[in-house]
Amino acid sequence: MPTKIEKDGVTGRETTGHEWDGLKELNTPLPKWWLWTFYASIAFAVVWMVLYPSLPFWGGTTGWIAREAIVAEVAEANARNAPMMARLRAATPEQIAADPEMRAFALAGGRVAFANNCAACHGAGGQGGSGFPALVDDDWLWGGSLAAIHQTVAHGIRNTEDEAARTSVMPRFGADGMLTNPQIGDVAEYVLSLSGRSSDPAAVDRGRTIFAENCASCHGDNGRGNREFGAPNLADQVWLYGGGKADIVAMVRNPRLGVMPAWEGRLDPAVINMLTVFVHSLGGGE
Amino acid sequence: MTSVEAPHRAKADRPPEAPTSAAEQPLYAARQKVYPKRVFGKVRSVKWAVLTLCLALYYIVPWIRWDRGPGVPDQAVLVDIANARIFLFWIEIWPQEIYFLTGALILGAFGLFAVSSLFGRLWCGFTCPQTVWTDLFMFVERWIQGDRNARMKLDQGPHDTNYWVRKSLTHGVWLLIAAATGGAWVMYFVDAPTVTMQILTGHASAQVYFFVALFTGFTYLLAGWAREQVCTYMCPWPRFQAAMLDENSLVVTYRDWRGEPRGKLKAEGVGDCVDCFACVHVCPTGIDIRDGQQLECIGCGLCVDACDSVMSKLGRPKGLVAFETLKNLSASAAATAGMAPGPDRFKAGMAARQMPRFVRPRTLMYAGALTAVALVMLGAFLMRSTLNVTVLRDRAPLFVRLSDGAVRNAYTIKIVNKTRDEAPLALVLQAPEGFHMTVQDVEDDAQGRPVLHRRADGIAQYRVFVTVPHGQRIAEDTPVSFRLLDAQGRAVASQSSNFLGPKP
Numbered sequence: 001m002p003t004k005i006e007k008d009g010v011t012g013r014e015t016t017g018h019e020w021d022g023l024k025e026l027n028t029p030l031p032k033w034w035l036w037t038f039y040a041s042i043a044f045a046v047v048w049m050v051l052y053p054s055l056p057f058w059g060g061t062t063g064w065i066a067r068e069a070i071v072a073e074v075a076e077a078n079a080r081n082a083p084m085m086a087r088l089r090a091a092t093p094e095q096i097a098a099d100p101e102m103r104a105f106a107l108a109g110g111r112v113a114f115a116n117n118c119a120a121c122h123g124a125g126g127q128g129g130s131g132f133p134a135l136v137d138d139d140w141l142w143g144g145s146l147a148a149i150h151q152t153v154a155h156g157i158r159n160t161e162d163e164a165a166r167t168s169v170m171p172r173f174g175a176d177g178m179l180t181n182p183q184i185g186d187v188a189e190y191v192l193s194l195s196g197r198s199s200d201p202a203a204v205d206r207g208r209t210i211f212a213e214n215c216a217s218c219h220g221d222n223g224r225g226n227r228e229f230g231a232p233n234l235a236d237q238v239w240l241y242g243g244g245k246a247d248i249v250a251m252v253r254n255p256r257l258g259v260m261p262a263w264e265g266r267l268d269p270a271v272i273n274m275l276t277v278f279v280h281s282l283g284g285g286e
Numbered sequence: 287m288t289s290v291e292a293p294h295r296a297k298a299d300r301p302p303e304a305p306t307s308a309a310e311q312p313l314y315a316a317r318q319k320v321y322p323k324r325v326f327g328k329v330r331s332v333k334w335a336v337l338t339l340c341l342a343l344y345y346i347v348p349w350i351r352w353d354r355g356p357g358v359p360d361q362a363v364l365v366d367i368a369n370a371r372i373f374l375f376w377i378e379i380w381p382q383e384i385y386f387l388t389g390a391l392i393l394g395a396f397g398l399f400a401v402s403s404l405f406g407r408l409w410c411g412f413t414c415p416q417t418v419w420t421d422l423f424m425f426v427e428r429w430i431q432g433d434r435n436a437r438m439k440l441d442q443g444p445h446d447t448n449y450w451v452r453k454s455l456t457h458g459v460w461l462l463i464a465a466a467t468g469g470a471w472v473m474y475f476v477d478a479p480t481v482t483m484q485i486l487t488g489h490a491s492a493q494v495y496f497f498v499a500l501f502t503g504f505t506y507l508l509a510g511w512a513r514e515q516v517c518t519y520m521c522p523w524p525r526f527q528a529a530m531l532d533e534n535s536l537v538v539t540y541r542d543w544r545g546e547p548r549g550k551l552k553a554e555g556v557g558d559c560v561d562c563f564a565c566v567h568v569c570p571t572g573i574d575i576r577d578g579q580q581l582e583c584i585g586c587g588l589c590v591d592a593c594d595s596v597m598s599k600l601g602r603p604k605g606l607v608a609f610e611t612l613k614n615l616s617a618s619a620a621a622t623a624g625m626a627p628g629p630d631r632f633k634a635g636m637a638a639r640q641m642p643r644f645v646r647p648r649t650l651m652y653a654g655a656l657t658a659v660a661l662v663m664l665g666a667f668l669m670r671s672t673l674n675v676t677v678l679r680d681r682a683p684l685f686v687r688l689s690d691g692a693v694r695n696a697y698t699i700k701i702v703n704k705t706r707d708e709a710p711l712a713l714v715l716q717a718p719e720g721f722h723m724t725v726q727d728v729e730d731d732a733q734g735r736p737v738l739h740r741r742a743d744g745i746a747q748y749r750v751f752v753t754v755p756h757g758q759r760i761a762e763d764t765p766v767s768f769r770l771l772d773a774q775g776r777a778v779a780s781q782s783s784n785f786l787g788p789k790p
Contacts, residue, residue: 125682136696139689237691237756281726283686283696283751 088270093146096277103277110278113271117263126282130241131258138284139238141230142166145286148227150276154264157230162262168229173214174253187211188248194223194235195243319441320514320572322424323434323564327591336412337421345466348473352376355706358743365475378743380704383670389663396659400652402530404644406537406609407585410523416516417584419467419509420570423460430456434567460510461502468501514571517584524581533613534643538585540565540576540607543619543635547627551600557627558606564596565589565607575607603632614639673740674702675770675779684786691756693787699725699748699768701779703740709773710737713750717766717785720758725750738770752785760787 002017015024052060096102128134155164173179190207192198218231225233352362364373372379484490549556571582593607621638625631680696712735715723725736726749767782
């Protein structure tokens, strides 16, 4: 309750009438501009609440939300790209790679699609890892031409969902008892000799015959591999699971067989074409 | 502000509504409407000339054409935000060179400081956009509503048809000028002929309409309504102009040593000032220059013309209000202290004046700073390279081992070409023996070097592979560099990088 309202001599204003230990407060009115800005903001808020979805049960007279704007923008971007995507869908990877405009678009789109779909296994730059082939080098398990890459991307490898998936099986020479441990050691030594890294000539000789009987049917007489079976070239310097003796022994004993999903049906055919052209351009395309 | 206190009318004698009066006032100062009277004279003529020049530049410059070739804007002065270029006649600034704009602004600032220290508030009184447009709007107001007395009568009289017609006409013309101003602003950012047609036919983008509306609104508000309130309350310049002036700067002052004591024309023993209030009536900010240096005085000098015309009518020497230095003012005051009003006092006072010292430490420092910044900018501009090459080495993976055991690094090379010259360039690698370079998707020239094509006024990108054969011993990190050669074999750009390999 204000007890004693006084008038201040200096400013001409009244006090609020309260006193705290001798301290009094001037009852200065709020500045008009501040007050009217405040009223305007209230009016603005009311108008806003009517126009836009602001309450749980109210969609607003315009019903506009930011998400719709984004959806519209994405649709507009897709519409802008639609003619080029149609061309990419209809063309073969060879035609795309030959046409500069389509190739530029495919490389740019392929880079994005690769990052979204392939980088998880094959690495951000296609460098691969243990068990995931590197796509930047010139060593291909199933072929590095555009057609071969397209087949691999579209149908995958050893997956159960696509009938056209590439598939092959390396026998479990050790686990199934087809070769004894010393034999496995010898054939591993022979395989090392194919890339010039062996150290035991006697073992290499023994391993040669074992190789000819067991391995050459898939890996080729000279160990240069066979792309029909996805059998790697054992005579080069690139190794999917490691190239040391222990790695080779482990592989012969109990082979690890990589699986790649089929992207046909998951990705637009145009995107698969773009990925094909992109992977082919990474540095090792044939 | 200065060490010299110019004597003026005592505080107790000033009218209570003046900002500098001594009367008790509420902290909120209600606005006193200012009705500047028309004035004729040298200063007014100069002001008109400067106004015409500034407005002409502002409205006409966007329309100047400069042919730069096909596909490029042909406007001489254009800030092309959409394409990230600033065009200034033959100069083209890329975004990474935005510091040229910074330098220009710094030059402007130092130029302003230098001019202020020499000649006072010339910017405020003659060239400031607020002053120019307010002056223009006041001219329109005077043309439609009449001079000072007619306007005051109109405002105080009944709000009849005549009142409304005149007021709406004034505001209508103001809005037209403001719209032209807003439109001209946008023309510095979008091609002028194109955007004018678009605005008039209703096809301009929302941003264009928004900015035109924004600048129209603000021109109308600031020049039509706020006027001197901007200078007194809103603008920061008045508040630190005082730091740039000193007793040797030319400022608009009242020579009180010859004007005081004020009195009527026929009275005895009075100074030259007859208290006609001409100086107050013509002032666009509504102050009395006889009160001395004030924040509100924008230094336009119209009071000089007003007083001069009154003095010449009375047969007295001009210059009672003049552009003067405060040093001279105090020298004249000292020389005439105690003298009786009359021609002797006038002679003694004027004799005590000296040529203002234009060359002094303050002005030298400003001039020096101005010159230094200008030289740096000129140097940077003359030395800017129009062809750059950047080399980005692949990081995923750092290196690739090929099937024959060779080690390969991949690079993305970008050629930044700021000219329209599209002559091809040959790429060469400078690296130890055995390093071999190939570039994807390009042909080789006669000497077996890859030929890279540049894009006019753009960036061209290429993928480059550098390979070291199997068996060659290389360090983990080998420095290499790439050079671009022109048709004559001269190196026009180069960039160093490194080649990474496995741990040896």
